[in-house]
Structure formats: C-alpha cells, structure tokens
Amino acid sequence: MRMTRLSLICPLFALLLTACGGESAVSDAQRLAAAPAPISAPAPDEVQVFPGKRDTYLITPISLGFVVTDIAGNLGSVTVRDKKAIQFLDVRVNLEIGALAKSITEAQLNSLIDLYIGFFNRVPDADGLAYWIRQYKAGASLDQIADHFYRAAIVYSAQTGYSSAMTPEEFVEIIYKNVLGRSGSATPTATEVKYWADQLKAGMPRGVLLRSMLASARSFVGDLTWAWVPRILDNKVKASNLFAVSQGLNFNDAVQGMTQSMAIAAAVDVTGTTQANNLMPSKDLAFNLQTAPSYAALSEICVPAVEKTWARAHLDEQYLWYREVVETSNTAYSTPTAYFDSLLVKAKDKFSFTSPQAEIDAYFGSGKSFSYGYSLLRQGTRLRVLFVEPGSPAESAGLKRGETLAQVDGTSLAQVANEVQFAALYPSKAETHSFDVLDVQLKSRTISMTAATVTKSPVLDSQVLTDNGRKFGYMVFNDHIATAEAPLIAAMTKFKDAAIDDLILDLRYNGGGYLYIANEVASMIAGNRVTDKVFEKLLYNDKSTASPALTTANFYQYSTTAARLPSLNLPRVFVLTGSRTCSASESIINGLSPFLQVILVGENTCGKPYGFRQRNNCKTAYFAIQFSGVNAAGVGDYVNGFAPQCKVSDDLDHALGNAAESRLSAALYYAKNAACPAPSGNLENLPQGAPQPAVE
Known part of the structure; x- marks a missing residue:
C-alpha cells in the first residue's frame, strides 16, 4: 500500500499497514537489531x-x-x-503470507493479531502482518512488538482513542470499552480498573498490559456471565485470519485500509463473523x-x-x-x-479425453449406448463390419462380420466418410438411413437401419472347441465394463466344468475399461498360481497421496458380490490381439506374464500402460491420465504395445469363433506344434480405435 500521505509516521503506524520499515528511537533500534532489513513492496x-x-x-x-x-x-x-502478489483494482493479495503464517505456531500468530485488535480494533493487512511475523522470527519479542503498536496507536489517537496523555485509569478503561466491549451494563467496576491501572503505575509497559488484559479476558471462556467477551475476541481473531492470512488482503488505498479494516472488526459480534465477512472485498471466501x-x-x-x-x-x-x-x-x-x-x-x-457424463455412465454402468450396434473398420476402399451386437438394429438388418457398407443414403463410402456420412453412420438420435451392403462374396443388397439404445454384450462369444484331442476354451471379450463380470464368470465356470486344456482369449477389439474386471479375468485364468501375488502396481505423479489400496492390487479371489471366482489354474494362455487391444486388456497380458506363459497371436497391441479415474464436473466426464501401471516384476512402460509371437492379420472373411478364422486357427496350430503357422498374405495396417476409459 502506498503511504505518501502518511510518510511522516512511517516509523510507527505505517509499519502496521505497509511494512515500510524503520525505527523511531535508539532503544527500538537496539531491541530489533537482530531483525532483518525492512521489506518493501514487491517489485x-x-x-x-x-x-x-x-x-x-x-x-x-x-x-x-x-x-x-x-x-x-x-x-x-x-x-x-x-x-509474490496479485494486484486488483481495489486490493493486493499477498501470496506469501499463507506459508509465512505457517512458519510460526497458531498461538504466536494469534498473539500478533491480538495487537491489531487491541490497539486499533481492526483486522490486520497481510503485508503488515507478514512484516511482524518476520520481525518476531528474527528475535523481536511480543512485548517489544506490542510497544511499537502502542506508539503507533497514539499517533492515530482520533481513530484508536489512545493518547500519550492518558492516565493509567483512562488507558485501562478504553481497553475495556473498545477492545473487550465492556460498556453500558457491562462497564468495569472501579476495582477492576484499579487492578490494571496499578500494574501500569508499577512500571508495566502499556503494550504488555494490553496483552495481559486480553489473556485474562480469555480465561473467562467458561464463565456464565463473561463468556461472551472471549467469544468476541476469538471471533475478531477468526475474521482477522480470514482477511489477512487466508485471503492475503491489503487495501490499495491507505485511508480506506484504515477505515475498512476497522469496520470489518467492528462488525464481529458474539454470534460469529458473518457480518464482518460480508464487508470483505472478496466474495471468494473459499480461497x-x-x-x-x-x-x-x-x-x-x-x-x-x-x-x-x-x-x-x-x-x-x-x-x-x-x-x-x-x-x-x-x-x-x-x-x-x-x-x-x-x-x-x-x-x-494419446488417450486422455472427455465425454458427456450421462453417456459414459450409461456405457460403463449398463453397457448402453446409442448406435446401430456394429463396429466398423476401413480396409482401403472397403468399410467392413468387424462384429455386430446381439439384439441390435444391425443384427435385425442381417449385417454380419466381414460385410462391406458400400453406400449410405445413396452416397459412396469408398473414401473416408464426410461429415454428413459420418453422422449417418454414427447417429446421435433415432434416425433411419439406408445402406448398400456387399456380403463376403460381394453380392449386393440394400438395408435400412434405425439407431436405438443398444446394450453391449461384453462377452460376445464363449465356446469349447476340440482340436487334436485337446479342449480349448474360446472367448471373445470386448469390454471391461461393470456388466461384464457375470458373463465372464459364467464363461470361466463353463470352461472349468469342461476341464479345458487351454484358453484362447480373444481381446482383439477390447479397448479397455475397468481395471478390476481385468484383474478378475487374469485371476480366473491363473487361479492358485497367483494367490496373494501382485497383479498391478499403479504409479501416480509426485504429488499423489493415494493409499496403498489404490496403488497396489493383488489378484482378486472374489467377485464384487463376494462370490469365490472360478479358477482354471492354467500354465499358459493364448491371447488374440490387435491394434485395438488396449489399456485394461494390456494389463491382463502384463499382469499374467510373471506367472505363466502368455502367447500373443495377431498384431501389436495399442501401447497404453496408463490409466485414469473418471472425474465429473458440470455433466462432463473428464479422463486425464493419472498413473502408469507395472506388473509384479516391475515391468511397464509398454508404449509401443506388446508384439505378438505369431503375427497374423485379422480375417474378416470368417466369423469369430470359426476354427478357420486366421487368428484362432494360428492359436490352435501353435498349441499343437509349439510354433507359428507359415504366414499367408500381407498384414493389414489396422487403425487404432478411439481411446477407451481404462480404469476406475
């Protein structure tokens, strides 16, 4: 705060407002010789x-x-x-006062604030309070600082009521009246006044006496008659802390600073600080x-x-x-x-994203989304169907894996869809559009579909296959969502009852989701091989205070309903992968790798060793990468994905679960021959799917 009008009293009162520094007498200079050089306003x-x-x-x-x-x-x-500060039109915010106030005890801080209340009946400004905290830390005693406050108060006699000509009795009476609120029927008795006046006459400095009177008043906190006095004092300290320490406030105008800070203190009453808070120049009191x-x-x-x-x-x-x-x-x-x-x-x-909260909650909670119920992939000039959700408009229209959407509403889809075509392919409301479809034999037909709310089938297929006398469990697992738990347990139970020899887990289209689902899947595969073992450790940023429960996850033995999970106890697992195998799906691969053989067939996974937790604000769900994951061996950072042992392109000419489908066929071949089949054809470069939420 600029002090041009008050420069003559800078050695005294301005110290209390602006921390401009200086001493008024040799004795004071000697007392504060150990103090640092006076601070100035920030550059x-x-x-x-x-x-x-x-x-x-x-x-x-x-x-x-x-x-x-x-x-x-x-x-x-x-x-x-x-x-160091933020300057507004009316006030300056001292950004250092919060940390500085923490460098002394609460009692010491409140004792300094008491001097503002006792001698000026006002809340302190942050800069002045910061100055006196530094002086105190440098060796000045509270009694020495109180003497400075007293001499500043008598300079502003008209505002404070103190003067150098006051008798001891008058000095005591003004403290009772202005500071302790003892007036009218609460006016102190002659005996009370005499007691404190005699202390002054015996040589007690006036600053020390004021501190003693405030301490005495606070001792009546439990008294039925006088408890209101310490309550008012404490409420003034509370308002002062809010103004100067929590808010860091200083009025830009010196005169306004004097009058307004007094008005704030005067608005405090025995019930609280509400009226005082209303007078503060900030409404952002949560700051x-x-x-x-x-x-x-x-x-x-x-x-x-x-x-x-x-x-x-x-x-x-x-x-x-x-x-x-x-x-x-x-x-x-x-x-x-x-x-x-x-x-x-x-x-x-490449993965953090936002989404309308209602949509993401519906998807993760119940598997519901608005669509036709298909998943598509562009291969050159062909827009092909990867799979179709059961019970969806796409299934009702007869769409099947491998078929090509050649046209939408009479316009060719041989090139990347334009905005109008994209809106027709992925509508956000109940619209009907027509499509020209080519089957795998390139025979053409026209269909129409109306988008609707589709419920995902996270386990798209599960069956037991027999090959060369061995039993294989085969499961297409597409989504780590809450509704996946029951069908996953059902499929694993079926495989256990069938006494399968190997499991082929098809994750080629699984972009991730809840990490606890991935943990359950891995645990059911490995069984007693991973009892009490670590599935994944989560590494947060250096500010995290996450509890061990949020940083280390052992393999789960029970479902979310506290039912014992079925165990296959397999020594190895085949995983069919692609560029859309991502996040929680990669956690299954990485989490199992220290404990059993994980054989990948297909293409490189997407490379997302990271996760996040959904945070909602104003109907928007925010997913910002919060952690990276490592397995029990400390392995993580697979940003380039996991490379398959057997590199096999996706085969859209065969249905998922058909033993002739290239990736499934390659896994069956490897199980029998301990080697990959000879490569056939060129590997397609599949685009990575849209990032999916990875963990809750």
Missing part, C-alpha cells in the same frame, strides 16, 4: 496485475501457482506463476492461502470460465505429466473441453 515483475476488483475473480491454488479466473468479464483464466492446492470449491460451478479453471486445476492435481503442461489462453477456446484438450501433453498422451 513490478513480482506482481501480476488484473484490471477488475477482487470480488469479480476466483483464485484457485495449484501446485505450480494460482489460477485466476475472471467471473464477470471476458478475460477467462490466467495461471500465475513465480509471483485459502494456507491450505493445500484443491479445486473442490470450483466443482459444479457451471460457468464456462470457472469450468475451464476447474479443468486446469484438475490437470495440475491429477495429471501424470502435470509439470509438462504448456499454458494456453483459455479465451481462445469456446468450451471447457476444448481448453482441456489444448493442455494435454500430446507427445505422450
């Missing part, structure tokens, strides 16, 4: 300036600084780093310079500027690569999700 390059008043902004602490959000204008949010960075206060404030701030703070707190985020102006992005995406570390992160 211009140490202050971030904003054009509006404090109450039009939100400030959110993050580990790298603060996010300041304009909630009244068009400035969006700005990340403030390496600054607290003493608390650890947290964005909880921003949750569900569904204003775009605040949502963007929440997204930025969320990444700072949870993101695995939070240190590598490059700041971008959020005003350049029209939506919070676009801003979120702009902050991602693209060189490492």
Whole structure:
C-alpha cells in the first residue's frame, strides 16, 4: 500500500499497514537489531496485475501457482506463476503470507493479531502482518512488538482513542470499552480498573498490559456471565485470519485500509463473523492461502470460465505429466473441453479425453449406448463390419462380420466418410438411413437401419472347441465394463466344468475399461498360481497421496458380490490381439506374464500402460491420465504395445469363433506344434480405435 500521505509516521503506524520499515528511537533500534532489513513492496515483475476488483475473480491454488479466473468479464483464466502478489483494482493479495503464517505456531500468530485488535480494533493487512511475523522470527519479542503498536496507536489517537496523555485509569478503561466491549451494563467496576491501572503505575509497559488484559479476558471462556467477551475476541481473531492470512488482503488505498479494516472488526459480534465477512472485498471466501492446492470449491460451478479453471486445476492435481503442461489462453477456446484438450501433453498422451457424463455412465454402468450396434473398420476402399451386437438394429438388418457398407443414403463410402456420412453412420438420435451392403462374396443388397439404445454384450462369444484331442476354451471379450463380470464368470465356470486344456482369449477389439474386471479375468485364468501375488502396481505423479489400496492390487479371489471366482489354474494362455487391444486388456497380458506363459497371436497391441479415474464436473466426464501401471516384476512402460509371437492379420472373411478364422486357427496350430503357422498374405495396417476409459 502506498503511504505518501502518511510518510511522516512511517516509523510507527505505517509499519502496521505497509511494512515500510524503520525505527523511531535508539532503544527500538537496539531491541530489533537482530531483525532483518525492512521489506518493501514487491517489485513490478513480482506482481501480476488484473484490471477488475477482487470480488469479480476466483483464485484457485495449484501446485505450480494460482489460477485466476475472471467471473464477470471476458478475460477467462490466467495461471500465475513465480509471483509474490496479485494486484486488483481495489486490493493486493499477498501470496506469501499463507506459508509465512505457517512458519510460526497458531498461538504466536494469534498473539500478533491480538495487537491489531487491541490497539486499533481492526483486522490486520497481510503485508503488515507478514512484516511482524518476520520481525518476531528474527528475535523481536511480543512485548517489544506490542510497544511499537502502542506508539503507533497514539499517533492515530482520533481513530484508536489512545493518547500519550492518558492516565493509567483512562488507558485501562478504553481497553475495556473498545477492545473487550465492556460498556453500558457491562462497564468495569472501579476495582477492576484499579487492578490494571496499578500494574501500569508499577512500571508495566502499556503494550504488555494490553496483552495481559486480553489473556485474562480469555480465561473467562467458561464463565456464565463473561463468556461472551472471549467469544468476541476469538471471533475478531477468526475474521482477522480470514482477511489477512487466508485471503492475503491489503487495501490499495491507505485511508480506506484504515477505515475498512476497522469496520470489518467492528462488525464481529458474539454470534460469529458473518457480518464482518460480508464487508470483505472478496466474495471468494473459499480461497485459502494456507491450505493445500484443491479445486473442490470450483466443482459444479457451471460457468464456462470457472469450468475451464476447474479443468486446469484438475490437470495440475491429477495429471501424470502435470509439470509438462504448456499454458494456453483459455479465451481462445469456446468450451471447457476444448481448453482441456489444448493442455494435454500430446507427445505422450494419446488417450486422455472427455465425454458427456450421462453417456459414459450409461456405457460403463449398463453397457448402453446409442448406435446401430456394429463396429466398423476401413480396409482401403472397403468399410467392413468387424462384429455386430446381439439384439441390435444391425443384427435385425442381417449385417454380419466381414460385410462391406458400400453406400449410405445413396452416397459412396469408398473414401473416408464426410461429415454428413459420418453422422449417418454414427447417429446421435433415432434416425433411419439406408445402406448398400456387399456380403463376403460381394453380392449386393440394400438395408435400412434405425439407431436405438443398444446394450453391449461384453462377452460376445464363449465356446469349447476340440482340436487334436485337446479342449480349448474360446472367448471373445470386448469390454471391461461393470456388466461384464457375470458373463465372464459364467464363461470361466463353463470352461472349468469342461476341464479345458487351454484358453484362447480373444481381446482383439477390447479397448479397455475397468481395471478390476481385468484383474478378475487374469485371476480366473491363473487361479492358485497367483494367490496373494501382485497383479498391478499403479504409479501416480509426485504429488499423489493415494493409499496403498489404490496403488497396489493383488489378484482378486472374489467377485464384487463376494462370490469365490472360478479358477482354471492354467500354465499358459493364448491371447488374440490387435491394434485395438488396449489399456485394461494390456494389463491382463502384463499382469499374467510373471506367472505363466502368455502367447500373443495377431498384431501389436495399442501401447497404453496408463490409466485414469473418471472425474465429473458440470455433466462432463473428464479422463486425464493419472498413473502408469507395472506388473509384479516391475515391468511397464509398454508404449509401443506388446508384439505378438505369431503375427497374423485379422480375417474378416470368417466369423469369430470359426476354427478357420486366421487368428484362432494360428492359436490352435501353435498349441499343437509349439510354433507359428507359415504366414499367408500381407498384414493389414489396422487403425487404432478411439481411446477407451481404462480404469476406475
């Protein structure tokens, strides 16, 4: 705070407001000889300036600084780093006071605040309080500091009521009246006044006496008659802590700072600080310079500027690569999700994403999504069907694996779909479109489909195959969602009852999902081989305080309903893979590898050794990469995916589960010959599927 009008009293009162420094007498200089050089206002390059008043902004602490959000204008949010203060039109926020206040005890801090209350009946400004904390830490005693406050108070006699000409009795009476609220029917008795006046006459300094009177008043906290006095004092300390320490506030205008800080203290009453809080120049009272960075206060404030701030703070707190985020102006992005995406570390992160919360909850909770119920793959000029969900519009229309969608609504699909075609292929509402379809023999037909809510079948197929006298369990597992647990257990139970010799787990189209489902699958395959063994360890960023339950997962022995999981106890497993085998599916491969032979047939997996937990805000689900996973042997970081032992292209000319289908056939061949079959044809380069949520 600038003190041009008050420069003559800088050695005294201004110390209490602006920390401008200086001493008024030789004795004071001797007392504070050990104190550091007086601090000054932050240099211009140490202050971030904003054009509006404090109450039009939100400030959110993050580990790298603060996010300041304009909630009244068009400035969006700005990340403030390496600054000592934030300057607004009406106040300055001291960003260092929170940590500085923590460097002394609560009792010591409150004793300093008591001096502001006792001599000025006001809340302290953050800069002045910071100065006196430093003086105290440098060796000045509370009694010495109290003497400074007394001499400053008599300079401002008109405001404080103190003067150098006061008798001991008058000095005591003004403390009772102005500080302790003892007036009217509560006016102190002559005996009470005499007791304290005699202390002054015996040589007690006036600063020391005030501290003694406040301590005595607080001793009546349990008294039926006088308990209201310490309550008022404590409420004034509470308001002072909020203003100066939690909020870090200083009024820009010195005179306003004097009158307003007194008004705030005067508004405190025995019931609390509500009226005082209402007078503070900030309405962002959840902001607290003493608390650890947290964005909880921003949750569900569904204003775009605040949502963007929440997204930025969320990444700072949870993101695995939070240190590598490059700041971008959020005003350049029209939506919070676009801003979120702009902050991602693209060189490492192909997977973080957002989605409407209702859609993602429906998908993971019940497997429901709005679609035709097919999965497609482009192979050159052909847009082919990978599989069809049972009971879906696609199944009702007779679509089958391997067939080609040649046209939609009379327009060719030989090239990558344009926006209109894409909307017809993946509609968001109940629309009917026509398709020209070529079967695997290239015979043409025309069908129509109306999109509807489709329930996923996470276990698309499970059967027992017999080859060369051996029994094989074969399972197409497509989605790690909550509804997968029951059919997975049913399939594994069927395989156990059939006493299969080998399992062929088809994960070629499984993009991931809940990690606990992956754990259950792996446990059912390995059985007693992995009892009490580690399935996966999760490595978070260096700020994480995640509990062991969230960082180390042993192989599960029981389902979510507390039922014992069936165990196959197999020494090996065949896994059919592709570029869409991702995330939780890769965790199955990696988690089992230290304990049994895992034979991959197909193509490289997608390479996602990372996971996240869904975080919701304003009806949007955010998935920011939070951790990487390693197995019991410490192996992880498979960013290039897992390479198959047998490289085999996807065979869309045969149904899944058909022993003639190339990948299944290769697994059967390997089981019999301990070698891969001779390669046939060229390997198609399959595009990676859209990233899927990996873990909860």
